[in-house]
Amino acid sequence: GENVEQHPSTLSVQEGDSAVIKCTYSDSASNYFPWYKQELGKRPQLIIDIRSNVGEKKDQRIAVTLNKTAKHFSLHITETQPEDSAVYFCAASRGQNFVFGPGTRLSVLP
Amino acid sequence: EAQVTQNPRYLITVTGKKLTVTCSQNMNHEYMSWYRQDPGLGLRQIYYSMNVEVTDKGDVPEGYKVSRKEKRNFPLILESPSPNQTSLYFCASSPREAGLEQYFGPGTRLTVT
Numbered sequence: 770g771e772n773v774e775q776h777p778s779t780l781s782v783q784e785g786d787s788a789v790i791k792c793t794y795s796d797s798a799s800n801y802f803p804w805y806k807q808e809l810g811k812r813p814q815l816i817i818d819i820r821s822n823v824g825e826k827k828d829q830r831i832a833v834t835l836n837k838t839a840k841h842f843s844l845h846i847t848e849t850q851p852e853d854s855a856v857y858f859c860a861a862s863r864g865q866n867f868v869f870g871p872g873t874r875l876s877v878l879p
Numbered sequence: 880e881a882q883v884t885q886n887p888r889y890l891i892t893v894t895g896k897k898l899t900v901t902c903s904q905n906m907n908h909e910y911m912s913w914y915r916q917d918p919g920l921g922l923r924q925i926y927y928s929m930n931v932e933v934t935d936k937g938d939v940p941e942g943y944k945v946s947r948k949e950k951r952n953f954p955l956i957l958e959s960p961s962p963n964q965t966s967l968y969f970c971a972s973s974p975r976e977a978g979l980e981q982y983f984g985p986g987t988r989l990t991v992t
Contacts (some may be wrong), residue, residue: 770938775921801979811920812983842986858921862979865910865929868938869921 771796773861775870782849783878790873792859795843799861799868802835802842808855816857817844844856849877881906885970891990892960900955900987902970908982909975911953912937913945915966916986922969923929927955960991 772795782788794853803818819826819842821835826833830849834843846853854877859870883904892898904911912927914937924937928947938947942964944956957964967988971981 803980812985814983815980818980860922861888865912865913865927865973865979866935866937867922867924867981869914869923871919871921 771792771799771861771863771866771868773859773868773870775859775873778871779874779876781799781876781878784849784851786849786876788844788846788849788853788877790844790857790875791841792843792861792870793839794861794868795840796861796863797837797840798863801862802833803860803862804833804844805858805860806855807858813858820878837879846875851877851879853877883970883972883982884982885968887987888985889988891992893992894961895959898957898960898989900957900968900970900989902953902955902984904953904970904972904982905951905953906972906974906982907950908972909950910973910979910981911947912971912981913943913953913955914969915929915939915964916969916973917966925955925968952969960989962991965989965991 775792800821805813806836807813856872913925914922923939926945928934970984973981
């Protein structure tokens with residue numbers, strides 16, 4: 770079955786710097802790759818997603834890139850702010866079968 | 880207000896005592912899923928449903944049952960809970976037309992002693 774790895778597990782950046790989180794997946798049939806943000810004590814919320822027929826997608830300060838050949842995808846957050854501090858999860862899916870990475874705890878230091 | 884609801888939000892129970900966690904969505908979504916979240920392991924999918932009476936196993940289905948008799952409801956059943964099922968559980972739904980974005984419920988924290 771699908772296996773998703775995510776790195777780093779923790780990441781600290783200074784406010785205003787960029788943050789990059791990387792994920793790899795194993796199943797070449799996976800075709801949808803969402804990223805979720807989870808604040809402490811709250812539910813996961815989708816922040817950006819990308820489909821396998823697209824190489825890059827951007828939404829304001831957030832971007833995701835996908836390399837299907839290498840089976841990896843990355844989340845890029847620019848101009849980080851303290852409210853970006855949270856746990857971020859990547860996921861890979863084929864249809865409705867979702868496999869999530871273990872998460873990255875991002876801390877943005879003021 | 881469009882939402883996914885779960886009940887109960889918190890539950891402490893004993894080994895072997897059957898329990899049901901309810902999940903309901905008011906967005907007319909076709910797809911629904913159950914996940915468990917454990918520290919360091921992320922979210923792991925237990926079961927998912929593509930439509931009424933259509934369910935399939937996720938990655939960690941052992942010890943769980945689900946049913947989808949109505950489009951809006953997707954209960955999670957633990958017939959004989961064990962301590963290793965202590966976890967935070969999330970229900971999620973998504974619409975078929977708009978792609979695969981999942982809307983998560985608020986979570987149910989279950990402790991099995």
